[in-house]
Structures are given as structure tokens and as C-alpha cells.
Amino acid sequence: MxxxxxxxxxxxxxxxxxxxxxxxxxxxxxxxxxxxxxxFGMLKLPKAAVSASPSKKYKVLLPDALPEGEAFIxxxxxxxxxxxxxxxxxxxxxxxxxxxIVKANAKGFECPxxxxxxxxxxxxxxxxxxxxxxxxKVTGGxxxxxIDEDSHVKAxxxx
Amino acid sequence: xxxxKRSALNEFWINLKxxxxxxxxxxxxxxxxxxxxxxxSFVFGNxxxxxxxxxxxxxxxxxxxxxxxxxxxxxxxxITLVTGILLMFYYKPYPDVAYQSIKDIHFIxxxxxxxxxxxxWAANVMVVAVILHMARAFYTASYRKPRExxxxxxxxxxxxxxxxxxxGYLLPWDQLAYWAITIGAxxxxxxREITDAMGITEYFxxxxxxxxxxxxxxxxxxxxxxxFYLLHVMILPLVLSMLMAVHFWRIRKDGGLAKPKNxxxxxxxxxxxxxxxxxxxxxxxxxxxxxxxxxxxAVGSGPENTVPSxxxxxxxxxxVLMFTVLICFFLAFVSDAPLKELxxxxxxxxxxxxxxYFLGLQEIVSFSAFMGGIGIPMLCWIGLGxxxxxxxxxxxxxxxxxxxxxAKLVGxxxxxxxxxxxxxxxxxxxxxxxxxxxxxxxxxxxxxxNPGTVITVLYAAFSIWVLRRFNSTRAGALALFTCFLxxxxxxxxxxxxxxxxxxxxxxxxxxxPGH
Ligand code: FES
Numbered sequence: 001m002x003x004x005x006x007x008x009x010x011x012x013x014x015x016x017x018x019x020x021x022x023x024x025x026x027x028x029x030x031x032x033x034x035x036x037x038x039x040f041g042m043l044k045l046p047k048a049a050v051s052a053s054p055s056k057k058y059k060v061l062l063p064d065a066l067p068e069g070e071a072f073i074x075x076x077x078x079x080x081x082x083x084x085x086x087x088x089x090x091x092x093x094x095x096x097x098x099x100x101i102v103k104a105n106a107k108g109f110e111c112p113x114x115x116x117x118x119x120x121x122x123x124x125x126x127x128x129x130x131x132x133x134x135x136x137k138v139t140g141g142x143x144x145x146x147i148d149e150d151s152h153v154k155a156x157x158x159x
Numbered sequence: 160x161x162x163x164k165r166s167a168l169n170e171f172w173i174n175l176k177x178x179x180x181x182x183x184x185x186x187x188x189x190x191x192x193x194x195x196x197x198x199x200s201f202v203f204g205n206x207x208x209x210x211x212x213x214x215x216x217x218x219x220x221x222x223x224x225x226x227x228x229x230x231x232x233x234x235x236x237x238i239t240l241v242t243g244i245l246l247m248f249y250y251k252p253y254p255d256v257a258y259q260s261i262k263d264i265h266f267i268x269x270x271x272x273x274x275x276x277x278x279x280w281a282a283n284v285m286v287v288a289v290i291l292h293m294a295r296a297f298y299t300a301s302y303r304k305p306r307e308x309x310x311x312x313x314x315x316x317x318x319x320x321x322x323x324x325x326x327g328y329l330l331p332w333d334q335l336a337y338w339a340i341t342i343g344a345x346x347x348x349x350x351r352e353i354t355d356a357m358g359i360t361e362y363f364x365x366x367x368x369x370x371x372x373x374x375x376x377x378x379x380x381x382x383x384x385x386x387f388y389l390l391h392v393m394i395l396p397l398v399l400s401m402l403m404a405v406h407f408w409r410i411r412k413d414g415g416l417a418k419p420k421n422x423x424x425x426x427x428x429x430x431x432x433x434x435x436x437x438x439x440x441x442x443x444x445x446x447x448x449x450x451x452x453x454x455x456x457a458v459g460s461g462p463e464n465t466v467p468s469x470x471x472x473x474x475x476x477x478x479v480l481m482f483t484v485l486i487c488f489f490l491a492f493v494s495d496a497p498l499k500e501l502x503x504x505x506x507x508x509x510x511x512x513x514x515x516y517f518l519g520l521q522e523i524v525s526f527s528a529f530m531g532g533i534g535i536p537m538l539c540w541i542g543l544g545x546x547x548x549x550x551x552x553x554x555x556x557x558x559x560x561x562x563x564x565x566a567k568l569v570g571x572x573x574x575x576x577x578x579x580x581x582x583x584x585x586x587x588x589x590x591x592x593x594x595x596x597x598x599x600x601x602x603x604x605x606x607x608x609n610p611g612t613v614i615t616v617l618y619a620a621f622s623i624w625v626l627r628r629f630n631s632t633r634a635g636a637l638a639l640f641t642c643f644l645x646x647x648x649x650x651x652x653x654x655x656x657x658x659x660x661x662x663x664x665x666x667x668x669x670x671x672p673g674h
Contacts, residue, residue: 046372053377078505098345098528100338100507112509113342114525115662126595127662128527128609130352130602 518654576645
């Protein structure tokens with residue numbers, strides 16, 4: 001291809017819209033767009049739509065001979081179920097401070113990790129725990145109860 | 160045609176025969192590194208070595224300048240890297256088998272136990288060295304212009320190192336691991352302490368999100384193990400390597416290690432140490448003329464008081480590397496890495512303790528999850544990063560404690576730091592805290608007024624007093640940094656040695672009640 005007469009250009013006299021700049025800017029623009037879009041896509045990745053956690057709602061068979069004031073702990077669960085004259089109730093045994101499992105003692109519960117103490121009704125008596133141990137929703141009767149760890153009920157609710 | 164063919168073939172044979180020699184020469188473009196000139200050009204032309212400058216100042220070679228702490232950290236990292244890769248051959252990152260595979264490594268794989276011990280000890284050496292290295296850089300004011308950015312990078316390296324250690328902690332899937340991660344993940348969730356108190360957790364649950372992203376699930380399980388594994392063996396090492404490369408390269412670009420103003424008087428003792436620089440025809444390049452200006456190391460001054468990095472610096476570095484290897488070997492030989500029972504999500508360890516370098520944190524976390532786990536650490540972390548931008552004095556750069564009077568100030572600050580943290584801790588241990596006195600006190604009060612925050616406030620007050628007393632930001636920084644270092648030591652020792660079951664205070668682990 002030859003240059004047409006009258007169209008002589010040097011690099012000091014650029015085209016009105018330098019082609020290279022246009023291509024460069026277009027590349028830059030698409031790169032930023034692609035980067036932003038894929039970043040948002042990737043940011044969604046770490047949080048699965050459904051998480052692989054065990055079911056929080058389950059049935060328990062409460063032994064008939066459970067003495068009053070003694071906790072029944074279903075195998076594999078972090079829940080303490082009690083029966084007394086007024087009915088059945090369940091407390092979560094996951095410490096509200098940082099998630100250790102509390103142990104029942106004469107006064108209520110104690111946490112092995114940072115020394116939080118809880119009363120029998122779950123109220124904080126000592127240490128760093130920010131809130132009381134939650135009472136869990138219990139339904140059912142006649143020895144078979146359903147515990148729902150996700151729904152909390154007011155302290156003192158018994159069925 | 161025939162003749163041309165033959166001569167090309169000939170040439171090929173000759174080329175083939177001389178290839179080894181040519182490869183050798185191509186490797187050492189400036190010739191074999193036998194003279195100072197060729198050694199220098201070797202350093203200059205080698206991608207790994209040229210992170211060093213070609214010549215090293217005698218000041219930088221004095222052991223009291225750095226105590227080799229940066230190199231110890233690097234060496235420890237290299238050791239963990241090698242042993243870590245070896246461990247990866249046998250380790251299986253899945254809950255049911257992870258614990259068994261560690262047992263295999265420990266009891267079946269030849270040298271497996273030793274490798275695991277070295278891995279663990281080198282990681283510990285790395286944490287200690289990185290903290291000391293930071294203290295060294297701080298006390299010699301090496302963070303000052305033009306090294307601010309490198310302080311920043313080092314700050315990132317510290318965090319990455321701690322993250323690497325912590326993520327490695329979950330992998331054995333024993334009780335220690337399981338409960339340390341449970342606590343760690345719940346610390347990530349602790350902003351809920353604030354959002355709960357304000358009643359907005361339903362709409363804005365940053366804490367819950369952090370925890371879920373970390374664990375990949377609501378519980379510590381297989382998802383969490385894979386995540387921690389990937390972070391530990393892949394993401395964090397890559398981040399660390401990248402930051403390290405920048406860190407080293409910056410040292411070079413910022414003119415080597417920080418030196419005191421009168422450094423030439425200090426090192427120029429022995430005339431034999433002087434290397435006659437311009438006896439050989441200098442080879443110059445002018446390509447860098449556009450970027451070179453006054454502050455760049457070798458502009459405006461001859462390379463007096465410097466020696467070629469090869470071999471002087473490299474031998475020193477190799478020496479430190481071998482010293483580190485020796486330490487790790489020795490520790491690995493006398494002490495086994497622990498492995499407790501298999502993780503049991505129903506019964507926590509009592510006490511459930513984090514790795515030792517987090518026990519100071521755990522101590523203040525035992526007052527408030529949010530302030531101890533996030534609030535105060537964040538404050539320290541941000542403050543640490545801002546140091547070079549808050550202290551812009553120039554006096555005493557490159558000198559320990561900033562010259563005369565500094566050591567005394569640091570001594571007093573350390574005393575104050577130890578005394579206040581011990582006093583506050585002793586008070587809290589003896590008399591309890593707000594919750595015991597006023598059972599109905601709102602949680603927000605405890606979150607913001609607890610022994611951890613009290614210590615922090617006392618430190619800040621002292622540093623402001625020092626700053627005004629000496630009318631110097633550097634003095635204030637020295638006081639504050641020293642106090643926090645002292646506090647870190649006190650809290651770590653209390654958390655490690657004096658806390659037992661239920662996080663109660665015991666004078667010695669031998670007094671712990673049996674259970
Ligand atoms: S987890 Fe219970 S006191 Fe910290």
C-alpha cells in the first residue's frame with residue numbers, strides 16, 4: 001500500500017483519533033470490567049447457598065426415669081434437656097462467649113474455656129459471656145420431644 | 160554445496176563439543192565468579208542474588224545492626240516450606256483421616272516424626288524471629304523515610320506469618336486444633352457482641368458472615384478443614400513469598416539497612432578493610448540515569464566502607480541460615496510436636512488453649528470477645544502500620560533506641576508496661592470484674608470497660624505523657640511500643656502458664672485439679 005499524496009503524516013502530527021490509543025483504551029476498559037465482574041463472582045464463591053451443617057431440628061426420646069434437675073444430653077448434640085414438675089425444657093450448652101461446650105455443675109453451668117458461669121436458668125453469672133444460654137423450642141409430649149436449636153424461646157418456657 | 164554442508168556439520172560438531180563450556184559461561188555471563196569484579200557482576204546478573212546490592216556496607220555486616228533476625232525468619236520459612244511439602248505427601252485433609260494420617264506420619268513414615276517436629280519448631284522460630292525483627296526495626300527507627308513502605312510490607316508479613324501458623328493448627332484435627340479453631344472462628348463472629356447490643360444483627364451480621372466464610376459451614380467440619388488446608392499450603396505461602404520478594408527488593412532500593420548519620424566514623428577503623436574501588440576500569444550503565452536521584456544509595460558518594468556482597472554478606476547469611484537449621488534440629492530432637500486425642504465436638508479441652516502466641520490474646524478475649532479479639536488487636540495493628548507516618552523525626556535513625564537517653568526511656572517504659580499489666584491482671588484475678596459486682600450490668604459496658612481496655616488506656620495515657628514531656632513523637636512511640644511489647648509478654652505468660660481449667664488462675668500447672 002502506498003501513501004496518497006497530500007496525506008503525509010509524521011508521528012508529530014497524529015491521526016485525529018489515534019487508533020492505537022483507541023485499542024489500548026478499549027483493552028483497558030474491558031479488562032477493568034472483566035476484573036470487577038469476576039471479582040464479584042468470586043466473592044460469592046466462599047459462601048455456599050446451602051451449608052453442610054447437621055440438621056438443627058431433631059426428635060429425642062426422653063427416658064422415663066430421668067431424675068428431676070438432671071440433664072439429659074442426646075448423643076452427639078450440645079443440648080441439655082430437663083424434666084421437672086412443670087414440664088420439659090431444653091437449654092443450649094454452647095457457650096455464648098466463644099462457643100465452647102459448658103458443663104453442668106451444682107450451681108448451673110461453667111465454661112472451661114474462659115471461665116464464664118451460668119445460672120440454672122442460663123443467666124450469666126460470671127465471666128465474659130455476653131448473653132444467657134438460650135432456651136430452645138421444645139414440642140411434643142409423652143416421652144418424645146422435638147428440639148429446634150434454631151428457635152429460641154423465653155427463659156422459663158416449659159412444655 | 161557439498162562443502163558448505165560439510166562445514167556446517169563440522170561447526171555443529173564443534174558447537175556440540177564446546178556446549179558444556181558455553182553453558183557454563185552463559186550462566187556466569189561476566190565469567191566465573193573468582194575476582195571481586197566477576198563476583199559482583201554475578202550478583203548483579205543473578206535473579207535471586209540481585210535482591211542484594213552488589214556491595215554491602217560494613218555497618219550492615221555488624222551483628223548488632225540486625226542480629227540476623229530477618230535472615231533467621233527467612234531461613235525458618237524455608238525450613239517450614241521444605242518440611243511442609245514433605246508432610247503433604249502423607250497428610251490427608253479430611254476429618255476422618257486427617258488425624259490418622261498425622262499418626263501415620265508420627266509413627267510409621269520413616270523420619271516422619273522428625274519432619275513434623277522440625278516443621279512445627281521452625282514455625283515457632285519464625286513467629287519469635289518475626290516479632291523480634293519487628294522490634295529491632297522499630298527500635299533502630301529503620302521505618303523512617305525512605306523505608307516507610309517497607310515497614311508496611313513487614314507489617315503484612317507479620318500478619319501473614321501469624322495466619323500461617325494459625326491455619327496450620329487445625330490440620331491435625333485433634334482436640335487442641337478443634338477448639339482453637341472454634342474459638343478463633345467465634346472471635347471472627349464477635350462483632351455480634353456489638354450488633355446484638357444495638358439490636359441490628361438481623362439486618363447487619365458482619366460477624367456471622369466472617370465466621371461462615373472462614374468455616375464454610377455453621378460448624379467446624381470438613382468444609383473448614385479444606386479451607387484452612389488450602390489457606391495454609393497454598394494461598395498464604397504465596398502471599399508470604401510475594402511480600403518477601405517485595406520486602407527484600409525494597410531493602411535494596413531504599414539504600415540497604417538504615418545507618419546512623421556518622422556511620423563512616425563508626426566503621427572506618429581498619430584501613431585493611433578498605434577495598435580500593437576504582438583500581439579497575441569501571442563499567443557503567445547510564446540506563447538508570449532518569450530514575451537515580453539524591454537518596455539512592457550510591458549517588459553522590461563513593462562506595463567507601465563497603466565490601467562486595469559476595470562473599471562477605473553471603474557467608475554471613477549462610478552462617479545465620481545454618482544456625483537456624485541447627486536450632487530447629489535441636490528443638491525437634493528434644494521435643495515432639497504434640498498430638499492430643501481426636502477432635503471431639505462435644506467435650507472441649509479444659510482448658511482449651513490457643514497456640515502460645517495467641518494466648519495473650521486469649522487472656523484479653525476472656526474479658527470480652529469483641530474488644531479482646533478484634534477491638535484491641537485492630538487498634539494495635541493499625542497503630543503499628545501507621546508508625547512511620549506518625550513519627551517523622553530524623554534524629555537517631557539507625558541507632559538502637561534512637562541514641563543517648565533512648566535506652567533509659569525504653570527501660571522505664573518497659574517497667575511501666577510490666578507493672579500496669581501485672582497490676583490490672585492481679586486486680587481482676589483477685590477481685591473479679593464488673594459482672595461479679597453488678598450482675599445486671601449491660602454487656603456493652605463490659606465490652607468497653609474490662610481489664611484489657613483498661614491496660615490499653617493506661618498505655619496510651621503514658622505514651623501521651625511521654626510525648627509531651629519530651630516534646631517528641633519518637634519518644635511517645637518508643638513508650639507506646641515498649642508498653643505493648645511488655646503487655647504482650649505479661650499476658651502471654653499468664654495465658655500460657657497461670658491459666659488452668661475453666662481459665663482459673665493457678666500458680667503452676669501442677670496445681671490443676673484432676674478431671
Ligand atoms: S467460650 Fe465459654 S467462656 Fe469463652
